Amino acid sequence: MTLKKLADHCHVSVSTVSKAFHNAPDISEETRETIFRAAKELGCYGKYRKEKYNKKSIAVICPETGSDFYTGYIERLRALIEQDNGIVLISADGFDKERQRELLDYYADHLHVDGILIFGIHAPLKTGYDTPIVSLHGTGSDPTDAVYMDMRSPINEAVAHLVKLGHTHVAFLGETLTATKGDMFAEAMAGHQLQPTAQISSEQRFELAGEDGVQRLLEQAPHTTAIICTYDYIALGAIKALNTAGLRVPEDMSVIGIDNIRVTPYIGTSLTSIDTHPDEICAIAWDLLKKKMENHFFRLKQRIQISGSLVVRETTAPPRNENAG
Amino acid sequence: MTLKKLADHCHVSVSTVSKAFHNAPDISEETRETIFRAAKELGCYGKYRKEKYNKKSIAVICPETGSDFYTGYIERLRALIEQDNGIVLISADGFDKERQRELLDYYADHLHVDGILIFGIHAPLKTGYDTPIVSLHGTGSDPTDAVYMDMRSPINEAVAHLVKLGHTHVAFLGETLTATKGDMFAEAMAGHQLQPTAQISSEQRFELAGEDGVQRLLEQAPHTTAIICTYDYIALGAIKALNTAGLRVPEDMSVIGIDNIRVTPYIGTSLTSIDTHPDEICAIAWDLLKKKMENHFFRLKQRIQISGSLVVRETTAPPRNENAG
DNA sequence: CTGAAAGCGCTTACAG
DNA sequence: CTGAAAGCGCTTACAG
Numbered sequence: 039m040t041l042k043k044l045a046d047h048c049h050v051s052v053s054t055v056s057k058a059f060h061n062a063p064d065i066s067e068e069t070r071e072t073i074f075r076a077a078k079e080l081g082c083y084g085k086y087r088k089e090k091y092n093k094k095s096i097a098v099i100c101p102e103t104g105s106d107f108y109t110g111y112i113e114r115l116r117a118l119i120e121q122d123n124g125i126v127l128i129s130a131d132g133f134d135k136e137r138q139r140e141l142l143d144y145y146a147d148h149l150h151v152d153g154i155l156i157f158g159i160h161a162p163l164k165t166g167y168d169t170p171i172v173s174l175h176g177t178g179s180d181p182t183d184a185v186y187m188d189m190r191s192p193i194n195e196a197v198a199h200l201v202k203l204g205h206t207h208v209a210f211l212g213e214t215l216t217a218t219k220g221d222m223f224a225e226a227m228a229g230h231q232l233q234p235t236a237q238i239s240s241e242q243r244f245e246l247a248g249e250d251g252v253q254r255l256l257e258q259a260p261h262t263t264a265i266i267c268t269y270d271y272i273a274l275g276a277i278k279a280l281n282t283a284g285l286r287v288p289e290d291m292s293v294i295g296i297d298n299i300r301v302t303p304y305i306g307t308s309l310t311s312i313d314t315h316p317d318e319i320c321a322i323a324w325d326l327l328k329k330k331m332e333n334h335f336f337r338l339k340q341r342i343q344i345s346g347s348l349v350v351r352e353t354t355a356p357p358r359n360e361n362a363g
Numbered sequence: 364m365t366l367k368k369l370a371d372h373c374h375v376s377v378s379t380v381s382k383a384f385h386n387a388p389d390i391s392e393e394t395r396e397t398i399f400r401a402a403k404e405l406g407c408y409g410k411y412r413k414e415k416y417n418k419k420s421i422a423v424i425c426p427e428t429g430s431d432f433y434t435g436y437i438e439r440l441r442a443l444i445e446q447d448n449g450i451v452l453i454s455a456d457g458f459d460k461e462r463q464r465e466l467l468d469y470y471a472d473h474l475h476v477d478g479i480l481i482f483g484i485h486a487p488l489k490t491g492y493d494t495p496i497v498s499l500h501g502t503g504s505d506p507t508d509a510v511y512m513d514m515r516s517p518i519n520e521a522v523a524h525l526v527k528l529g530h531t532h533v534a535f536l537g538e539t540l541t542a543t544k545g546d547m548f549a550e551a552m553a554g555h556q557l558q559p560t561a562q563i564s565s566e567q568r569f570e571l572a573g574e575d576g577v578q579r580l581l582e583q584a585p586h587t588t589a590i591i592c593t594y595d596y597i598a599l600g601a602i603k604a605l606n607t608a609g610l611r612v613p614e615d616m617s618v619i620g621i622d623n624i625r626v627t628p629y630i631g632t633s634l635t636s637i638d639t640h641p642d643e644i645c646a647i648a649w650d651l652l653k654k655k656m657e658n659h660f661f662r663l664k665q666r667i668q669i670s671g672s673l674v675v676r677e678t679t680a681p682p683r684n685e686n687a688g
Numbered sequence: 689c690t691g692a693a694a695g696c697g698c699t700t701a702c703a704g
Numbered sequence: 705c706t707g708a709a710a711g712c713g714c715t716t717a718c719a720g
Contacts, residue, residue, distance in 0.1 A: 051706070125454070304630070
């Protein structure tokens, strides 16, 4: 469908049709109506009636929207971006490199958004995006500007907290997607001259991974007195499974989560966890992206590191005497 | 920047530049490279290098991404849409009518997505979108095709469940955005010849609304033996506040949530809640949207109603004798 | 492998 | 209030 064809269909000139769609003041209301009605019938109304948007559109690419960890960040970013009169488009790549690249291409080269915020870049980046991209919560080796979280020091802090309470038999509960944090845990333990009693990687996710992990842990290393879980949902599942097995938290087992999601204070015994400072990270990342958007020659690549911090609540306590190291 | 200017800048013809961007086979690799490099420098690479996307793009417009209720639906929709080779763009309107309309315009008339899924339409709909729109979880009076949830019957089921356990002093805990469910609760109570002991609407949201609501409830109606909360996060906050006040759930107070979000079985005493059948709703809504996308003359407006159902877990029990009856 | 030229789709200053 | 005509930006069949 072209303007010409639509014009013929309405028995007016292309000029008139063109002007009608551009809100020219000299077109009669009647003619405009006739043209719009015909366009809608022929299914080309949207094609020509392009509203002008002065708002900046910002894409946020995350791995998934099914976890409070990411949605906590997304809601904060959205508040900041909308405050600055931007429109936010969110997509999830499901931890898939190919899909992440596809989404980057789609937003940068097809939709031409004004800026992209992305939770870590997993694949080598295609060159030539003229859309500014800021990564947050990546590994720290992203090929773009990045605001990332140092997890090493808070995981070390968590281990130190347990050691101070008297624990020496500490295990780690993770899942397939969180191997890096497991390594950091092992390093932190080594730094305290300790061996993990177990380092379990479940094939499940979320709460189910915690239940699965605890079942395996109680078989493999029943002398364990404390568990660090790779994220809070896993800690929830772990606590449930511990209770089912007749073990109380924190009397029989200390549990620490990571991410400090919104519900952690509301789960019966409130969870000791590691906070990732989402307010600060979001503010810094959006600030950086804005700077890039204002000046495309702002080519200097910045890496901004923030450290997480341990929040001690009720799920950690000294080990029972009979088990203490 | 125009192709002409870019061509002059590279000392080639417009034809050559045009062909370079369209992957014409007769352009030398060298020339193509020169042109692309210049385009990137001049910031117009993305403008001309429009990859062709054969994928359908689907917008999902929700009120917020900060609650498991919506993200549970979104993850399911995303799985279905990606299975059918679609790209998903998510935006949140923050319960704001103006912003919802803006997002509809943006996706339909500006980005020209292939279809829109939206969680209830709050404002009168502008006519003339030639983009198919399906509403889910609206009020049932949306101006588009809609798949919506009947909450009346499961709320009635929840009240009946409490009455059968022996409760007669039942309160409702809501917040500013959930007035409709409060009305349905009052009707269900009337159907059982009962008066609510209280119907509290907190100005807070999520867990904080539950804590706030319980504090007010214990002052206003201390003889209450059961609470229905307008969504699960409020129930979490309510249980926390009840425990703080020295009341046990369900021995001293029964609590029912709504939505049956993923964490409800993992919160210490697992929560009795109302399930909204997200799998079924998402499958039906996506199916309907696909049909509309395949045939734009599929103008028959459909309203599909699904009923929620009560899932009884551990937070409901008979009232203590001294309070019963 | 490159470009001149024809031509399409759209916009707009101008005529009536 | 409408349209003929000039002209811009882009694509493409064809010539070299």
